[in-house]
Amino acid sequence: MRLILLDDEPLALRSLGAQLGKIDEIEIVGSFINPVEALAQAESLKPDAVFVDIDMPQLSGLEFADRLLAMDDSITVVFVTAYDDYAIKAFELNALDYLLKPVHPSRLALTVSRLQKQMVSGTVSSGLHAKPLSFKTAIQTCPCLVVEDKGGEPLSWRTVKAKELFAYMVHKRGQPVRKETLLELLWPDVDEKKGYAQMYTAIYQLRKSFKKSDLGIDLVNSGDGYLLKEDSVTIDAFEWEKELRALQELDADTEERHASVFSSYPGDYLLEHDYDWAEGERQRLRNLRYRHGLALCRYWSETNRGKEAADAYEKLLTEFPYAEEIYEALIVLYDREGYGSLAMRQYEALEIMLHSEFGEAPSEAARKLYEQLRDKQQ
Structure with missing residues (x-):
């Protein structure tokens, strides 16, 4: 050593x-x-x-x-x-x-x-450039919280509160969380003494479960709170963002890598859980996804990669069904590629969405584009 x-x-x-x-x-x-x-x-x-x-x-x-x-x-x-x-x-x-x-x-x-x-x-690697461990605990946060054991089986949760407590510690990964914060967040309407007892019970249950499964995860004491300690753990949302931020400028040489990161988006952060505290992070990651996806679509469209652009736009539209600019981009793209009927149907879908969701009509530019499409079809 x-x-x-x-x-x-x-x-x-x-x-x-x-x-x-x-x-x-x-x-x-x-x-x-x-x-x-x-x-x-x-x-x-x-x-x-x-x-x-x-x-x-x-x-x-x-x-x-x-x-x-x-x-x-x-x-x-x-x-x-x-x-x-x-x-x-x-x-x-x-x-x-x-x-x-x-x-x-x-x-x-x-x-x-x-x-x-x-x-x-094998929990300590040898040297600055040692190989990673062969097993990594996988924590899924998108669209819901799942922790897989070494056999790929999902970890069970004793209580709903224990699951949310762990989800919040993952959310605050690398940061100590005060006991008072957990109490206010998870047991706001419970008597303080009873709330602390329930919190200590949840912590005990989590620690016991992690130790039994040998996952390299623990909740350790940190001052007047707790800190999530994890060895060789991957968390889907954080891994995806890390890959996204490591991307170089989009061009012909990096296009394939950008496409890979686009297709590997794990889904919306903790979407299936009613955690108010997760909403800000969910929207932040969605914004990163939207901006990156839109940039990739525009790149493909500008480099005459119509099919790739259309497929990616359609994918984004399922995730952002109220994004008017995606509808308009698809109308222009379909028209340019010679699919006038698809372009018109896209406009009609835009019209229905805006009316039903916002009580509004498409923009003047979109209406003029539709009129041009209609004239071509006649």
């Missing part, structure tokens, strides 16, 4: 290194008193884990860990500190453990044992 040690106190650094050096299968690949230097060399040293002091003047251990995990979140962090007040914050950063100074050999051995067990089980 390859380790980096970081502590601005040289004596403490040497002491920790000496203790670790007595343990089999441990290789200390770097010892640093300067966190900036440690960050600079981390990629070339490829550590499996780092032992880092929290209280350092130039860059705190928490900040160091945050930057290191941003480079590669497969590296395991163990904090060393003289103050146990830092423990909660340490675990918010998904630290494996924290050690109080002076570090006792038996306590250090326990931490190393945990590291070695994780290495054997």
Whole structure:
């Protein structure tokens, strides 16, 4: 196991290194008193884990860990500190453990044992460019919440409240959520004492279910609240947005990738659940979907890819049935491609939609286009 040690106190650094050096299968690949230097060399040293002091003047251990995990979140962090007040914050950063100074050999051995067990089980990757785990827990949020176990079977929920609590923790992924927030959100009309009891019961049931299924998911204590801790987990809505934001400018070279992201849209976020708190995120993701889809349709239309454009427009129309500009774009496209009757039917569908939903008529430009289409048909 390859380790980096970081502590601005040289004596403490040497002491920790000496203790670790007595343990089999441990290789200390770097010892640093300067966190900036440690960050600079981390990629070339490829550590499996780092032992880092929290209280350092130039860059705190928490900040160091945050930057290191941003480079590669497969590296395991163990904090060393003289103050146990830092423990909660340490675990918010998904630290494996924290050690109080002076570090006792038996306590250090326990931490190393945990590291070695994780290495054997595959939950700690080796090096900055290690391969991902073969299994990833899948959390589906679109259009409803489903968590699949390793056999592909959906996880069952003991209560409706437990399911919504977990959905909200997924929604706030990476952020600690205060107990008071959960109480106000899920048990607003329940007596406070009874509400807390129900919340603790729901948390217990979720933890028990996750542990039994061995999914790499847990709800850990974080100050006066909870934090969703997940190892090797994919969440459909977040994965789709990540792919979307990674796209390069749309052109002939990137068109295929854009089309793939368009076709992989998982559906509307938590659509089948009556969660008021999810509405804002649902609309935000829908807006991303709409803008990207419209840009792709227009690109295909402008590059004389009529069939691809029409198919994509029709797909968008099923998702955004009140988007007048999609109707109008299809009218123009069908007319240009020589499908006058389809263009006229599209106008008629637009007319019916606007009248029934908004009590309005199509725009003057759309009406003139329809008149031109009608004249062509006569």
